[in-house]
Amino acid sequence: MERLDVQLTTLQQDFERYKASVSGSVAGLEPETVLVIVIAGSVNEFRQAVEAIGLEWMGEWDIDDIPPDEDFFERNTKGERTNKAIKGRMFLSLGNEAGMRELLSLWEKWRDNKTLPSGKTKWRDVFNQTVQIRRWGIEEALRETGMLDRWQDLLNPINPAEAIRFQIELFYRRSEDRRRQSERNVATLLQAAGGKTLGGFIDMPEIAFHAVKAELPAERIQQLLNDLESESHDTDIQLFKFHGVMYFRPTGQSLAVTEDGEGVDTEIAEGVVDLPPIAAILDGVPNVQHQALKGRLLLDDPDNLSAQYQPGDRKHGTAMASLVVHGEMADGQADPLPRLVYVLPIMQPDPHSMNRSEHVPDEVFFEDRIARAVRRMFEGEGAAPAQAPTICVINLSIGDPSRPFIHTPSPWARLLDWLSWKYRVLFCVSAGNYPEAIDIALSGTDYLALTDPKKVEHVLKCIQAQLSGRRILSPAEAINAITVGATHADNGGNYYQGQRTDLLPGAPLFSPAARLGHGFRRSVKPEILFPGGRQLYRTPVLDSQTVYQPDGGLAAPGQQVAWDSNQAGALSKTVHTRGTSNATALATRSAARIYEMLDALRGDHEDSIPQGLISVLIKALLVHGAKQDDDACEAIAAALKTRDNSRQFKEVMSRYLGYGAVQIERVLACTEQRGTVLGCGEIRENEIHEYRLPLPPGLSSSQEWRRMVVTLAWFSAVNPNHRNFREAKLEMSPANNWGTLPLKLARQDGDHNQVLRGTVQHEVLEGTDQIAAFQDGDSILLHIACKKDATARLDDAIPYGLAVTLEVAEGIQIPIYEQLRTRLQPQVAVSAVGGTP
Template identity: 65%
Template sequence: MGNQRGIDELLGLWRIWERGDPLPQGKTKWRDVFAQTLHIRRWGIEETLYETGMIERWRDLVDPVSPGQEIHCQIELFYRDSPNKRRETETAIRALLAEIEGAELSPFLDIQEIAFHAVKVSLPAAQVRSLIDALDSGEDELGIQLFKFPGVMYFRPTGQSIVTLDDGPGMDIEFPGGVPEVPPVAAILDGAPNLQHDALRDRLLFDDPDNLLAQYQPGERKHGTAMASLVVHGELQHDQIDPLPSQVYCLPVMQPNPAARDREEHFPDHVFFEDRIERAVRRMIEGEGETPAQAPTVKIINLSIGDPERPFLHSPSPWARLLDWLSWKYRVLFCVSAGNYLGGINVGVPNGDFAALPDDQKIERVLKCIDRQLSHRRLLSPAESLNALTVGSTHTDSAGDYERGQRMDILPNEELFSPVCRFGHGFRRSVKPDVLFPGGRQMFHVPALDNEQIVVPDTGVRAPGQKVAWDSAQEGGNAKAAFTRGTSNATALATRSAAKIYGVLTDLKEEHDEQIPDELMSVLVKALLVHGAHHKDRTKDLLSKALKNGNNSRRFKEVVARYIGYGPVDIERVLACTEQRATVLGAGEIHENEVHEYRFPLPADLSGRNDWRRMVVTLAWFTPINPGHRNLREAKLTFQPAEKWGEVPLKLARVDADHNQVSRGTVQHEVLEGRSQISLYEDDGHILLHVTCKPDATVNLDYGIPYGLAVTLEVAEGVDVPIYEQVRAGIRAPVPVGAAGGNR
């Protein structure tokens, strides 16, 4: 029914059903569909304006005292497969704009690979006011054709402010000098940093094709400076300075807003996120026009920004689809922030009573309050991207003791997520955020009155939090630091960790003379970045006590994953093995209906023992996308043992994420444990793992799908089983890359 006639027929059948009349012969199959349907209508104002929040935003913007005011917005169009049809739609939009004396702010943007067709426009306030009046009066027929043109999918806001940080002078800090000699592995797309800051001087490969740095004044480069500081150095601690050995490529994509009171950074009204990000990545890796590739060695791209006007609902945004396509095309990993929620939290009791509660009761109460806010705490676009790693933040930092002042910690547990974090699920209820990294302890202001119940976040630059390089307008501003918090920080630390993992992989390649193809390095980094994640028992207990009930008890693993994804990452577990822990890696390209078989050797001394053991298996891949299909993801990869987990010699069982949910994205991460007696096995005992590939949003997969695989086996520290040595001895190749045999 993909045409007008089909739509008319469907609506006719629906009207028959609504009247209670029998459906015509041959159409009775629709009964089951209609029985589950609340309403069917043509696409119209409800979808184009109300669901996007555009009408309410226009109510706030339209000033009846200034009839000559212009209202800017973005018009997203239904994507037509035919280029000629798309040009016809553009011609029609221009004509409809001319009818109401509107204008284009930008050329039409047409990105076929993500099915995105849109234009930025300026509308006369009088016409917008006329629309609002007509809707308020209940008129059935709108007089302005643009607002009911069938080619329009959505009207959306434009010119969003993306990040806001409080002002403050910062504190003095000393940084050692140094010039990294290794080409960049990580990149940052953000606001412009202070290139002369002592923490960053000579450590960034800065590229500014649009000359955005020139638009900043001293003290306005806070977010870009902070993100660069965290990627390069991590949290700043006086006794631990550990800069990355490689440069970090930095290209500004935001700029100050001269019309805003605080000149906060934003994307201007005439600029598409999608266009600026696509150009930046293409320039970085492929080159732009006559300009050669500026940083072709980059494997990880940090994106600590999101669109506050586009929380994730049901379908991935164009920005998210863009990251999916770029990740697939260039084989790069995007680390994307889940987003922050800076609204107040109603703790449900007067502040004086809340302050007197024991910590566990505070935590339980706040978790329930946050659970009631979930509809307002959805991920911010592009955090729903399938191929990207979405990063949430834990409520922890390295700041140590601090002056409390008129602030309080409403969630006093550093293993939990930050109380300002946003949460999943992702597309098709996949695991999002993927992982958590430290985002700083987030304090809240103590209300002025004891009977107040709403608390709001403190966004100042005092401890606690994560100490970062700070752009200050004061004299000596190139050696300042401040404390900040949030998922932006957590994402920058994830990017830094990914760069360190890349360094370890490079060393392994050289040490073992292994030839991991360059195009597989980023997807292997992706697998390893998730590999160090797991659900901590204390976190699960707190969430269960506060949120588990009869309605969600059977799917409570999904509830936990909504808040913490696969869990906080212990990066040190990824970067090094111990005597009681061994990690084996694999990577390759797999085609449709192939099976890649991996043989994981079991330590001989573990046979027949009764020790606790844990196996962690992580499979990550980059998928091509089909934006015309409701599933979007073209490639579905999975791993499973040749026999059931409970039947392998180690007798393992899943302990963290739901086994169905882990198969909905592009990372399958399984944590398995065993406590019963291990089966006896011979010296060559092993577990066979099968990696398979099936088409999802396509009939046939025409490409090899890049993937990375990591498998870790461990026992408790102090157990006298040399896991590392015996696993290593059982591997025919020291670093198994590609399938260790099997069907291809």
């Protein structure tokens, strides 16, 4: 209680100082402040309590990193106090002077054990659980976004009059009038500080995003930094204290950095395709005349960004297109897709960067370019009709290096989720690369003395120490998207090692240069891994040096890709590259191959898969081929499993491996011992859809190893104003529970709670125990249930895809595929229980 007394007194004093400082700075500006209330545990339906005292609800989110103290802590099973971080929630609300007075009045009543007024009793629970209450300010708006450090580094060599550009993100006000007033206030405060906006404000109500690009003279930024280092730790520049600003963020940063180099001439078979595209790429401009790409891309460049490029600039777009079209080449040999690939550029070279790396310019929003691009595909733009309405999957092999995921989805991620829902299209998104060094804390001699398994164990512990810096990059946290991580693998064979070191030798693990999960609400992110090339590190010159820098060279190992040469007319160059961008392109290619398989099935079974459900079924099948590698799991457990984390170790494992590396060939074709059954549909709130999987009679009384893999994927509407964000929660389960299945299977990969937090539920079950005898005609009953999550009710039906695979080991004389096929109708029957079909 004493702590809260101090905090509320400080809050009141801060507000009084702010009210005095803002007086006269902007005509008609009402002194308001955004309150931050951090609680331990949870309090439901707090929004009504906030609004009951005249505060405007601004949002809430879950947090899991509250440091324990003398008032709030957890106990272990022995009742002993632990140092484990506490889970809780953070509430944001905006209030004026009257709201502040009401809050203080409620606090005084509660402190003095008086009864709280009717309709406001929820504050009793809040005060009981409050860890911290403060004003939203410079700490959140500038320091936590890294802007203060960024400006400190940037300003040293800069002319005081030079313009410094940045992005201002505003709290999203429900009232349009208040949003327009915030815009006028920001413009006025910028002008008062000698700055200006770089264009109009962006206002996207579907994702609650309101922002503007702006600039200030360097001397004003320097003044801010000096002010914050002074004794008062305050500034007179009102822009940085304006209650309407949520964040200041960088703008114009590079999104795709590639190495310089020419590559080697490679003989590549040319070809022309004309089937309409299924896959799209949003990236930089590719070299459409390259031998690997000529006649295979449909380039749509409405902003004529191609004109910004010079020979050699089109490296990233060319490499990504090469991987989507051909996959990993082997000496120029590949298996190209049979369809065109649609490419719409969203990046352009930065003429001010040393190597003209590709970026989105200072005055342009990522969100606007992507929204326009996707709308142009499906609806058209201006007088232009829809340019690629057949698209099912969109590749996004870029991420924002200045915005690692923390707590809540970024505007970019929210946009992808909304677009995915609106157009029923799948995004494959890169988890992001970690380009920093790894300090192994061992001399070269000591490191080389270790066996390969011990090297891997040691380096995994070093990577674990970097986890806070390895968070996935926006927009990889998008819940409707499939986020792709990279394995430390390629098909390049042997290579010349030179002065380079493989820090994860021999282990089928994630790339040491990859970023790692989790996702929003600790969901599985990235969900899947694809090969990203073997990433080597430069061996330190001195034996005593322990820091290993990533090798960015263009020689093997890695994945052979088409490359844009600096020499005009050189159209057959290839190089070897690595990264999660590559892995994502391979995932998109696999999605396109899945489409061809589904299209062939539709030819055999007319109208069995409606066009509106193709993308979500591709999403399910893309994850369906994932399995955590046994050797990878063993290596991670040896390095990282402890007594403290053993009960949650499946969640730890998913942080590094997701649902696992995808074996796409297992998805594209069945074998005699392996059969896959597909389903799809649209489900409404409180409905249950039933699927019956016939039991192959060959398994009756069997003791043979068997595996069942079940994958459910869906596209959810999203609510950016709710802490849960995802409106629809689907869950697939047996009629009873997994442990009672007649096949006597046990869950293998994935924590049973974590797999329900996103929009893909992937279950891998195996067994070897004796199966009881069953009758031919018996089946497994699977239920798909739909519940509301971040909404009062679900207004729309939710599209979903389902895949179920049953298998025994190769060579076992049980014809699983044939026994499933003969016992299934052309479509798995679906019915609605407890709802309207």
